[in-house]
Amino acid sequence: MKRMLKQLLIDNSKSSISLTSSRFSEVVLLVGGFCRTRTATPTTVAARGVSSAFTTRSSSRDGKKSIATSSTASSFSSLDGNDDETANTASSASKKKNKYPSKFDSNEKVNKDFTPNRYQTQEENELKTKQMREVKRKEYLEKIVKSENNRDFQSSDHANAIGGDGTVTKYYENVDIREVSSTQNQYEILLDGKPLKSPKRAQFILPNKLLASAIATEWATQEDDLIRPFTMPLMQLSSTALDHMSDYATFDFHVKKLLEFFDADQAVVAHPSGSELREIQLKTLKKVHDWARREFGEQLNLSSDSIFAQPQPEEVKLLMEKRLRSLSPWEMTCTFAAAAAAKSLLIGLALNRNIIDPEEALKCARVEEDYQIERHGFVEGGHDIDISDLRVRLTAPHALNLILKAKMGDDVDILVRNSFM
Template sequence: MLEKTSYVEPHPPFPQGVCFKIVPTMTYRLATSLLRHPPTSPATVVRRLGLMSRGWERKRFYKEVSVYKTEEGYGVLLDHRKLRTPRRELLVLPTEPLALAVAGEWASQASLLQPSIMYLTSLCNTVQDNPHDRSRSSTVETILPHLHTDTVLYRQEEQEDLFALQSKEWDPLVNWFNQRFCTKLQPSASLDPPSLPPPLLSSVSLYLSQLDNWTLQGFWYAVQSCHSVIITSALMEGHLNVDSAVNLSRLEIRHQIDHWGSVEWQHDVEHQDLRSRLATSHLVAQLANWTI
């Protein structure tokens, strides 16, 4: 039954004892390729990327993946089954390119399904199901406090080499943000949060409230992933690409790796997972508003 196999969003629990092998480069490559060359069918997505998946001990239950038109938008078919969300609602995507991207994610699954790396389907499920029952205004109010703890606003003067690196790579981003939102935000070199002038909060709040729901949820997903409203804004506005956003958000980790070396499994997985999450956020925002 579709209801037993279509869940990919983390808010329902996974079966006890199931283990996952994370291969997040799949979603990153999918997002990058689709933004450059909009897909024409799920099959072309799979052929183009040569995606492989393996690791979750559940067999693929469908052969063909396709997209169908509805009155509200577009849906995804797994053979004759219509893809549903964790709340058992039919998944409805606002544009055909986004539906094709989700279909491509399902088509990329090989003999074993891996919901843990299906970031795109997971985010789309979250947008539609709204598992936390948040209103748009509530989502905006949830995002704004993250400016107080934004990664790029906290500097460590006691480590001169790290402080120099932070200034070199983060200052241009803060300058861009100040120009974009007509403010004079300054980083903090102490544990005290930076001062946020009320006009800034009003400006960012207005910006967020004008985003469509898919872009707003993608924005929030990215903020949760990289812990930075500033980096997310630059990504969504096209000032940064995904790789640049990842590198800026992991600046301190990069500095540690340069000095102490990399823990291959941990650091590599964290890096690729963040790439996939930010790529997914950007992809949903772009394809949900795609016009031909």
């Protein structure tokens, strides 16, 4: 670049450039298609010796021209060198200024203890961070030791989280039950002698011994050093009833959600009349329809031919809402779980009222799918898994409802076995 610039200055040495304006107006060097623009004040150019090079008119083609050319070339070389020094100085200043990212400024308002101070050295900040981490670790260990006796903190909380397959590492060996109140017939479950807590860390107090024994059986049958929550449906439903349904706002939300889908209930929407599927639907759902008419009156709409079902009469909705709000938190938990599984509030209520059993509820909920399977075939690994899953989700609330209503002399094993058969 310097040699090409030198040749350009030699060719134009006879010309003169005035520097009397306040700024250079753009010195443009067109060399091999490369365009470079540089601006400078007259003072800067004069200080660097470029002024004399540009204003000197050569009187001799030999001596003075070469002197002017050499002076000009050296001046531009000096200019480039100063620019490099300026760039290096700015870069080092920028690194020094950004020694700590700006995010420390915002974090300092939130957590001053862990925020490095930008005016301290890096070693001081690292030492401060290590000290604070050690303090937090000691506080964590003290919390574990302090809470070990009253079971506020269980070993499962820090041992392992739920894995990708839905399992948790087993952290107990022995399972037992203990009576909490003899007058109110309340029981709790013991894992290695310590009371089990609910998912919200509340006391897990069960309303009778039969339910406590059934849930203890679920905990005791976990094998291979793994806890599989999806194999503990009674534990899940009981936790929902204790932690959530006991809250009025949550109870009210579930009542409104059931009423919201009552118009499009699966037991109401049927295939168009005259078809074979409609006859099968009416036959399968006959027990549910007969009970619903006795419960809610003849004005109940049970014959919609479209998925956009006709709205139920207002008096039917009010009566249904009255029935739902009269349920206990435990009964609401069972009803909502069964209705959600069957996609039908009428089927869920009929199941929990013992109008139909779990197998009949399964057929009512799958009447259309079973009709299609008979005509197009059964897919192993698909339909069979869906059927098994739905059977559990319908049987579990039914079994829980039976256990809650059972008498003290009833055998829990017989009740659960008959419910799941």
